[in-house]
Amino acid sequence: MDRKRTVWLLIVVLVLVGGLLLMLRGGWEPTPDGPRASAAVAAKPTPARAGTHLSPKPESPHAATALPSRLVPATYAEAPAESRGSFEGLVISATTGEGVSSAELTFAGPGGATSTRTEASGRFRFVPPTAGTWLLAVVTAQGYLPFGPEWGQSPIRFTAVPGQRISDIVLALTPEVELLGRVEDPDGQPVPGAQVRVLTGRGGESVLFPTSDHFTSDARGEFRFRAPEGASVEARHPAYSSARAEVTPSAVLARRLVLKLSKRESDPGAPHGESLAGRVVDGSGTAVPQALVSVSSAASAWPRRYGDELGYETLTDAEGRFILEGLEPGTYDVTARSMGLAPDELRDVTAGRKDLVLTLATGTKLVGTVRDTATGKPLPSFTLAVFTKRGPLQRDVFTQHSFINAQGRYEVAGVPTGSYVLQAAASGYAPSEANVEVPQGASGPVTTDLSLARGAKMAGRVVEEGSGLPLERARISVEGVGTGEGALSLRYDALTDARGDFTLDGLPPGELSLFVSADGHHSRVLSGITVRGDTAPPLTIELRKTDEGEEPQIELVGIGAVLAPREDALVLGEVAPGGGAAEAGLVTGDSIVHIDGRPVVEMGFANAVQRIRGPEGSRLVLGVRKASATGTGGSATPVVDIPVTRRRLLR
Known part of the structure; x- marks a missing residue:
């Protein structure tokens, strides 16, 4: 199969009860460097990983899937007439909740492959040819981004049991969004002939449906493209340094994205001469062909990045050998994966090595049951994420x-x-987690059961600032729920009704932030919202209307810095001009160890970020290890208390 880089899709699995529409989304998405967050907004300034001049990334059983999951408790019933089990549900639009007609769903399982189509209402029924585990292999519908990962590697699994019917399953497809891109020079003038590409790092999820992702700007500097929210778009031109921009919610609403090239300080096309080469073998030393080898800038070096920001990927040959050429001198992390084997990783590898050996062992299994805490009954629909500590x-x-x-x-x-x-x-449930140790030489499965308790509900209304008019179909995303780390940190989404009302369910106790957006209005991030008990206080949220011709922006309050966890600290990456961090003299590479005297290791990453956010004009004291003190900001560097004022920013 020709593995081409493709546009990211979103397909999400849920069970629909009473019209409830909730999305489990990554508040911070995992990257080669681990999770990051903006202390001003729970934004995702996280470049995805993908190949550049090499083979793009096929989905693997251990790759970080980009799938958010829409899950509310499925219903199941004893159905003696269903000799092979059955599934019933609905395919909907992820943005409107309306049913999608004539969507085709293909399942792969022990009986081969079989397909079904939705009715006009979006409803479907799947009766597998045989009982057992079936993978949701393909979902397509006209006008929507397709779901079609590498065959046999779907992360969505249906288990059919004779005499049982599972109902109320909902598959949510993301509509295709066409945007107008424009490439500009430093003075805002159009740049024709720029080479543009869509960068997502998630092409493995639509490998069966390659989509155009390379463009050239026209005489007006413009190009039209399709991409989902969260994708990155990169523009290059020989006369300038390259530019990259994220397809933010505001860009989706505006249907417009501007990439501004900067003055070239050095030759961006200058080739790098280093390479990395080696071999991938199994536990017996036998070559592993067609293993996926991924190379990215060393996580330990962040915020310094080496090579292409998206990393590099290739496949091993018949003898298990691989080579990646044209790398910038520096240190990299190298990972190898192959279906059915445990991955291997080499960290802090210096470019130029030709003797790398990555060994893929058999590994063990993690097994268990997820139950409702109150009733002890198993939950028939859930998402499980596994994180390496x-x-x-x-x-x-x-x-x-x-x-x-x-x-x-x-x-x-x-x-x-x-x-x-x-x-x-x-x-509907607050997330639950458990620590698991896989011991050396483990021969049998490691069993860990988890239970989920019902979370709190939150209701509110979104209105237009000044007029107080309700805003229908405004989107409310909850950020920072649970640990806030990785692909499964919860970010529930809801759409307002005609009165501007919304309801969110399943929120755990603690502090969280809301991202709120609506067509024709500036977006907002509200932080410091406290959830206690079963019900959170109702909210009224005001959004400012955009003026004619005005681009929508995101209004947020914080210190204005991108953070990533490293050992016992939060390391600063990008520092926004005009933000509190910049005012206080904080720079890229500084490390936050304490927040108002409390160590960040006690808070955890998500809680620390929430603590950094707060009301405009309020102050906090950050215990900082300055990178300039030793050049590294290491643990031996003295901690200095620095007062920082939270500022309102637009982006």
């Missing part, structure tokens, strides 16, 4: 799967020795 603050996503299973069972194979965190999530 890198330190007291940092977790890297190992894998994520959605399970539709009346017994509430999960199974994750090919897990190597190490320390992990399992996080289970289902809509």
Whole structure:
């Protein structure tokens, strides 16, 4: 199969109850460097990983899936007439909740492949040819981004049991969005002939449906493209340094994205001469052909990045050998994966090495059951994420799967020795997690059961600032729910009704932030919202209307810095001009160790970020290890208390 880079899609699995529409989305998405967040907004300034001049990334059983999951408790019933089990549900639009007619769903399982289509209402019924586990292999519908990962590698699993019917399953497809892009020079003038590409790092999820992702700007500097929210778009021109922009919610609403090139300080096309080469073998030393080898800038070097920001990928040959050429001198992390085997990773590899050996072992299985805490009954629909523990603050996503299973069972194979965190999530429930150790030489499955308790409800209304008019179809996204780390940190989404009202369910206790957007209005991020008990206080949220011709922006309050967890601190990446961090003299590479005297390791990454946010004009004291003190900001560097004022920013 020709593996081409493709546009990112979103397909999400949920069970619909009473019209409730909730989305489990990554508040911070996992990256090669681990999770990051903006302390001014729970934004995702996280470049995705993808190949550049090499083979793009096929989905693997342990790759970080980009799938958010819409899950509310599925219903199942004993159905003796269903000799092979059955599934019933609905395909909807992820943005409107309306049913999608004539969507085709293909399942792959022990009986081969079989398909079904939705009715005019979007409803479908799937009766598998045989009982057992079936993967949701393909979903397509006209006008929507398709779902079609590498065959046999879907992270969505349906388990069919004779005499059982699972109902109220909902698959939500993301509509295709066409945007107008414009490439400009430093003076805002159009740049024709610029080479543009869409960068998502998630092409493995639509590998069966390649989509155009390379463009050239016309005489007006413009190009038209399709991309989902969260994608990155890069523009290059020989006369300038390259530019990259994210397809933000505001860009989606405006249907417009501007890439502004900067003056060229050096030759951006100058070739790099380093390479990395080696071999991938299994536990017996036998070559592993067609293993996916991924190379990215070393996580330990962040915020310094080496090579292409998106990393590099290639496949091993018949002898298990690989080579990546044209790398910038520096240090890199190298990972190898192959279906059915536990991955291997080499960290802090110096460019130029030709003797790398990555060994893919058999690994073990993680198994268990996810239950309702109050009733003890298994949950028939949930999502499970497995994170590798890198330190007291940092977790890297190992894998994520959605399970539709009346017994509430999960199974994750090919897990190597190490320390992990399992996080289970289902809509209407607060997420739950457990620490798991896979010991050296483990021969049998490692069993871990999890239970989920019902979360709190939040209701509110979105209105226009000044007029007080209700805003219909405004989008409310909850950020920072749960740990806030990885692909399964909860970010529930809701759409307002005709009165501007919305309801969110399943929120855990603690502080959270809301991202609120509406067509024709500036977006806002509200932080410091406290959830206690079963019901959160109702909110009224005002959005400012955009003037004619005005581009929508995001209004946020914070210190204005991008953060990433490293050992016992939060390291600053980008520092926004005009923000509190810049005012206080904080720079890229500084490390936040304390917040108002409390160590960040006690808070955890998500809680620390929430603590940094707050009302405009309020102050906090950050205990900082200055990078300039030693050149590294290491643990031996003295901690200095620095007062920082939270500022209102637009982006």
